[in-house]
Amino acid sequence: MKWLCTFLKGPKPGEQNRRRPRVTAGEEDTLWQQPVRPKNDPPRNDNEELDCAIAQSLAEDVKPPKERKHKGDSNDEDLARAIQDSLNMNPYTPYNPYAPSQAQPRGQRVCGGCRHEIGHGHYLSCMGIYWHPLCFRCSSCSHPIRETEFTLLGTDPYHKLCYKELHHPKCDICLQFIPTNRSGLIEYRAHPFWGQKYCPLHEQDRTPRCCSCEKMEPRNTKYMSLGDGRSLCMECLGSAVMDTGECQPLYHSIRDYYEGMNMKLDQQIPMLLVERQALNEAMEGESKGPHHMPETRGLCLSEEQTVSSILRRPRIGGNRLLDMRTQPQKLTRRCEVTAILVLYGLPRLLTGSILAHELMHGWLRLKGYRNLTAEVEEGICQVMSYLWLESEILPAPSRHAPSSSYASSSSSSSYPPTSSKKGGISHTEKKLGEFFMHQIANDTSTAYGDGFRTAYAAVNKYDLRQTLNHIRLTGGFPV
Numbered sequence: 001m002k003w004l005c006t007f008l009k010g011p012k013p014g015e016q017n018r019r020r021p022r023v024t025a026g027e028e029d030t031l032w033q034q035p036v037r038p039k040n041d042p043p044r045n046d047n048e049e050l051d052c053a054i055a056q057s058l059a060e061d062v063k064p065p066k067e068r069k070h071k072g073d074s075n076d077e078d079l080a081r082a083i084q085d086s087l088n089m090n091p092y093t094p095y096n097p098y099a100p101s102q103a104q105p106r107g108q109r110v111c112g113g114c115r116h117e118i119g120h121g122h123y124l125s126c127m128g129i130y131w132h133p134l135c136f137r138c139s140s141c142s143h144p145i146r147e148t149e150f151t152l153l154g155t156d157p158y159h160k161l162c163y164k165e166l167h168h169p170k171c172d173i174c175l176q177f178i179p180t181n182r183s184g185l186i187e188y189r190a191h192p193f194w195g196q197k198y199c200p201l202h203e204q205d206r207t208p209r210c211c212s213c214e215k216m217e218p219r220n221t222k223y224m225s226l227g228d229g230r231s232l233c234m235e236c237l238g239s240a241v242m243d244t245g246e247c248q249p250l251y252h253s254i255r256d257y258y259e260g261m262n263m264k265l266d267q268q269i270p271m272l273l274v275e276r277q278a279l280n281e282a283m284e285g286e287s288k289g290p291h292h293m294p295e296t297r298g299l300c301l302s303e304e305q306t307v308s309s310i311l312r313r314p315r316i317g318g319n320r321l322l323d324m325r326t327q328p329q330k331l332t333r334r335c336e337v338t339a340i341l342v343l344y345g346l347p348r349l350l351t352g353s354i355l356a357h358e359l360m361h362g363w364l365r366l367k368g369y370r371n372l373t374a375e376v377e378e379g380i381c382q383v384m385s386y387l388w389l390e391s392e393i394l395p396a397p398s399r400h401a402p403s404s405s406y407a408s409s410s411s412s413s414s415y416p417p418t419s420s421k422k423g424g425i426s427h428t429e430k431k432l433g434e435f436f437m438h439q440i441a442n443d444t445s446t447a448y449g450d451g452f453r454t455a456y457a458a459v460n461k462y463d464l465r466q467t468l469n470h471i472r473l474t475g476g477f478p479v
Contacts, residue, residue, distance in 0.1 A: 112155070118132060151163040169186060174199060188200065209231065212236040230276065238429075240348075241351045244272050250351060265363055271340045272342075273342055274307060278326075279299060286303055286305075299358065347432055375447050379451025389440075
């Protein structure tokens with residue numbers, strides 16, 4: 001199963017982190033600005049022009065009235081201009097050499113918040129947009145932004161914390177913001193089907209994972225422990241098959257499904273629901289059929305063995321199963337297939353898909369298919385598992401129809417009555433079925449994955465009957 005690994009570098013496209021710089025005029029960032037001084041106006045230190053004008057005025061006062069009469073008007077204008085310049089200038093603001101060469105005329109500035117014209121007084125400018133200071137508000141909480149740093153998404157400003165709450169990914173397991181890695185990137189894992197996002201560290205911190213749907217256990221939820229190293233989420237537990245007697249109706253419905261495909265199994269093959277340890281021990285004692293998945297969930301036995309099956313459904317106590325009762329059962333070989341074993345505690349649809357797979361192993365052995373490669377045998381068994389799942393969760397018009405049946409003399413319907421559960425299936429169970437089909441279709445192993453895809457393509461092209469006949473004759477799939 002492939003896992004998605006996502007890296008996010010800083011803000012999203014169109015988003016910028018901004019720091020409110022010192023007060024200056026016309027910079028390309030959000031600024032607290034005074035009315036703008038023209039670019040070619042030289043720097044003025046300590047209001048030297050104002051001092052000069054005042055000094056000249058005092059000098060004029062000591063001159064005779066006749067001498068200062070013709071210059072009075074001009075000096076008064078110079079003094080007024082110097083005073084006005086000093087009022088328009090912040091003496092504590094350093095001169096910014098990178099300021100734009102020319103400020104936009106005041107009458108053309110429109111506030112990006114209230115959409116009214118910005119007149120005299122302070123204003124903010126960022127990315128070519130202007131605001132009244134009180135109109136510069138967070139697009140999330142609508143409160144004014146007064147911090148020295150903020151975030152822009154397009155032209156929408158946000159408090160940094162508000163933006164993080166809205167857009168920074170959270171882990172679905174620990175429910176915290178996913179941290180950045182050493183490179184400053186936001187790195188997380190995502191389940192390819194469910195989309196569950198989580199911190200990479202949860203793959204090493206022994207966070208429980210459902211043995212059926214593969215979802216990890218969130219911190220605010222408790223999974224059911226099956227006592228053998230497996231955990232089961234509450235959704236999968238709702239339809240879990242827990243003992244051999246409970247599984248019999250499902251087993252017989254799948255045998256009926258095979259019969260409806262004109263692939264009837266004449267022999268009565270025992271079926272047992274077993275614990276994990278019993279299944280592993282039976283697999284070790286089996287000399288035939290060496291093709292098994294890393295986590296074995298089912299087995300088609302060909303040898304005589306004594307196996308402990310689950311006799312009664314265990315009781316649930318807290319988050320554990322209690323009072324598990326098993327019974328040893330001696331399996332006698334009467335034909336090529338001794339019994340079918342399935343791991344207990346799995347949802348009905350997963351249990352059924354395993355039964356459909358193992359029954360196909362039994363059918364191939366009973367019908368004389370010998371010495372098949374792992375890719376061919378496991379591939380066609382996976383096809384039968386996939387088709388049964390499809391018949392359970394999809395409406396009849398949407399189902400795949402490989403042929404009228406295995407034999408041309410079959411019934412007119414390509415599928416027998418399907419759902420073994422009275423009243424149909426719930427939306428949750430249907431979604432689980434889709435996931436199990438997704439697992440089969442996207443398996444990366446050679447035998448189960450590549451084998452299924454090759455077999456499914458052959459069944460689609462030539463139908464099931466011709467594909468099985470070709471396998472009998474050549475030991476491979478038709479091309």
